[in-house]
Amino acid sequence: MSKEDVGITVSKEEDFSEWYTQVVLKAKLADYAPVKGLIVLRPDGYSIWESLRSTFDKKFAKNGIKNGFLPVLIPESLLGKEKKHFAGFNPEVFWVTHSGTNEIGDRLALRPTSETLAYTMYSKWIQSWRDLPLKINFWNTALRAEIKATKPFLRTSEFLWQEGHTVHATQDEAEKEVMKILEIYKNTVEEELAIPVITGKKSEKEKFVGAVYTTTMESIMPDGKALQMGTSHFLGQNFSKPFEVKFADKDNVEHFAWQTSWGVSWRLIGAMIMVHGDDKGLVLPPNVAPVQVLIVPIYKNDEGKNTVLSKVEEIKKILEAKKIRVHVDDREGLSPGYKFNDGELKGIPLRIEIGPKDIEKESIVIAKRHNREKSNLRFSEIETIGTILDEIQKKMLENARVKAKTNSIDISNYTEFKSKIEKGGFFNAPWCGKIECEEKIKEETGADIRVLPFGSEDTNQKCIYCNEQSISIPIFARGY
Structure with missing residues (x-):
């Protein structure tokens, strides 16, 4: 196996775009699909998304938000009910025109976003003030015709995201919801992905089509380009009027509702790759890493193997009891150096090296991925590895803040x-x-x-x- 098959062959500083693509592919986060503009998410990439989803779900639930599901097909006539909004997406829409060999009358759009579909349903579900607030989040995919200049996680024709849609009785309540969501986004991205963001509003020119105003969180990438990390929109009554999302108040007087929508996508994963990665490959924040600790046993013969693997299993159980995600690389026929490089390519936050001599000394060698520092840790201190991972997480955010400030x-x-x-x-x-x-x-x-x-x-x-x-x-x- 050649070096080109394994490691990153370009410098992050010299060829950022090629470096990024190699990290995505060689760290096995994703791969290109047979259709241009689409990617396949591999298990490690999906694990990171699942981690983010779990965190968001817990925070959404505390805010009274429940999950639902929406179909991917939207009738053209439905999109046309909110012409200004639809016009903004029209150039990007994929259309379904046939069912089998038969043409369909009303073209069906593959969801670019779900406002029109969600609010058609909301108008059926909401009758009185007792039905409010209605707060639903949808984990799904969106499709937009990003055929040119595609890049995994950052710009693809289909992408994973969540989109929330809420309905409120008053303007004040809706605007407070917008800010609550933006704060959830900010805290999650900084605490889980260790990426600093700046929050505020979009200009009138750049706001979401159909919104009264858009709030956003933005981050600067190492190549000097900005990345929109997520948005939360105050829709006012711009959708409730055309879609007749109305409610009767306590005096049985009918009013149009006030609405919000908000979302983040898997481009958060792309940002994480760019902000933290280095010339060795991916560097994962411990909070979202599929594997937080990699254990590499080192031995030369069967006697040493049995002694080392016995101790490795003991350490693994101690860490797993602390809810730490551990993987033991005990593959035969591969050198410890190869395994070290493979773990670094995949961005595993902490590596444990242990051989017969380490056992004699009652210690292990630990190597931190984010700064590649190595040190010794006594067996009696193994339970402190959880604290070490927390320190790595904190330090990665601090480092990212320093870099963002210089940019x-x-x-x-x-x-x-x-x-x-x-x-x-x-x-x-x-x-x-x-x-x-x-x-x-x-x-x-x-x-x-x-x-x-x-x-x-x-x-x-x-x-x-x-x-x-x-x-x-x-x-x-x-x-x-």
């Missing part, structure tokens, strides 16, 4: 802005609030407003483009 620039001169945007990064630049300036900046530099951070209001500076009084300091960046 963030305060800037007020447009000439300087244009010269530096090529290298990428988050640019905190004053803006007058006019869409004309936003569009010109996008046209001339390729950078758009990623987020208007909460608390970024500012009237003391001049717009970076037109030099008129600013209203805020948004973050500009080129994005995925």
Whole structure:
């Protein structure tokens, strides 16, 4: 087996795009499907998604949100009921036109998003104030015609995501829900994936079509491009009116409801790969790692093998009793060095090395994946490995915050802005609030407003483009 078959052959710094693709494929997270724009999720990749799903489900449940299921096909006539929203997705929609060999009358869209379908059902389910709030989350796939410039997890024609849709009696209640969800997203991404995010609102130009406003969380990737990590939308009554989502209040007076929608996708996994990975491969935060501890037994003969494997089994049981996910690489015919490299490629957070000499010393060797530090740990200290994993998780977030900060620039001169945007990064630049300036900046530099951070209001500076009084300091960046 050649090195090209096993390890990463390009540098993250020198060829970021190729490095990313190799990590996805060689760490066995996903593979390309026979249809262009689609990928197959492999067990380790799906395990990470399941971990995120479990965390979100627990947090959603505490917020009174239940899971449901929606079919993938949506009639064209249904999409047309909310024309502005549908027009935004129309170029990306896959259409089903035949049933067997027979043409169908009303074309069926493969779900680009589910607002129209969900709210058709909600209008049937909601009659009075007693039915509110209605808060349902759907774990499903969405399909959008991303045939050009596809990249695993980041931009594919079909992707896993969750989309939540809630209905409320008052505007205030709905807007509070928007913020609750955004906070759940932020905390989960930072605590589970160790990725720092910035939260705020999208500009009018960049908001979700059909929303009154969109809140977002954005993160900067190591190549200087921004990645939208998740969004939470206040829909107002923009959907409740065309879809007649109404309720009778306590006085039997009918009102249109107030709504929200929100979602994250498996692009969170793509962000995790980019933020933490290195030239050896994947680097997984312990909280989401399918395997948190890899044990590599080292021996030369059958006598040593029996002694070492007996101790390995003892250590494995101690760790599993602590709910730590452990894998023993006892494959025959492969050297310890090969197993070390394989574990590093897959990003396993902590490796334990143990051989006869270690047993004599009543200790093991531990190697941390995120910084590749090695040290000795006595048998009596093995139960501290859970604490070590917690420290790794915390340190990975701290390191990511430092890197993100170095990729963030305060800037007020447009000439300087244009010269530096090529290298990428988050640019905190004053803006007058006019869409004309936003569009010109996008046209001339390729950078758009990623987020208007909460608390970024500012009237003391001049717009970076037109030099008129600013209203805020948004973050500009080129994005995925």
